[in-house]
Amino acid sequence: MATKLVIGLDGHGSGERALAYGKRMAELIGDCELIVVYIVEWSPYSFQTPEENAERHKRREEEISTAMSRVVNPAVDGLKAAGVNARGIVRHGDVAGALNAISEEEKADQIIVSRSSEGGFAKRFFGSSTSNLVMSASVPVTVVG
Numbered sequence: 001m002a003t004k005l006v007i008g009l010d011g012h013g014s015g016e017r018a019l020a021y022g023k024r025m026a027e028l029i030g031d032c033e034l035i036v037v038y039i040v041e042w043s044p045y046s047f048q049t050p051e052e053n054a055e056r057h058k059r060r061e062e063e064i065s066t067a068m069s070r071v072v073n074p075a076v077d078g079l080k081a082a083g084v085n086a087r088g089i090v091r092h093g094d095v096a097g098a099l100n101a102i103s104e105e106e107k108a109d110q111i112i113v114s115r116s117s118e119g120g121f122a123k124r125f126f127g128s129s130t131s132n133l134v135m136s137a138s139v140p141v142t143v144v145g
Contacts, residue, residue, distance in 0.1 A: 009072065034079055035106055
């Protein structure tokens with residue numbers, strides 16, 4: 001059975017460091033699959049106008065498609081070109097909760113994220129999201145500097 005590592009990306013250099021570490025671990029482990037994940041942060045508790053609610057599903061699908069084409073697919077393609085078994089997932093939700101849920105669904109062995117930020121996901125992530133993930137994750141979490 002292959003080892004599964006979930007890699008949290010943010011679309012910036014900090015996510016690239018997590019990706020590079022995950023790639024290195026996959027090479028060392030051998031029989032390993034990297035699951036490259038991008039979370040579009042979204043709160044079900046934000047207040048929306050009726051017009052915004054009507055457009056919400058369409059906007060959500062557009063955000064997922066954009067994140068997949070701009071962030072996840074290039075990362076997965078690069079890993080595959082290097083001979084690493086990889087695939088990508090994009091989700092909406094709370095960063096820590098979604099990463100943990102994906103690791104449970106995929107029966108992952110570890111989650112890898114980056115701690116330094118140049119903006120986006122990692123900037124939000126190292127705050128309470130990192131703490132929440134580290135404290136509540138059902139698998140080990142590696143935080144890359």
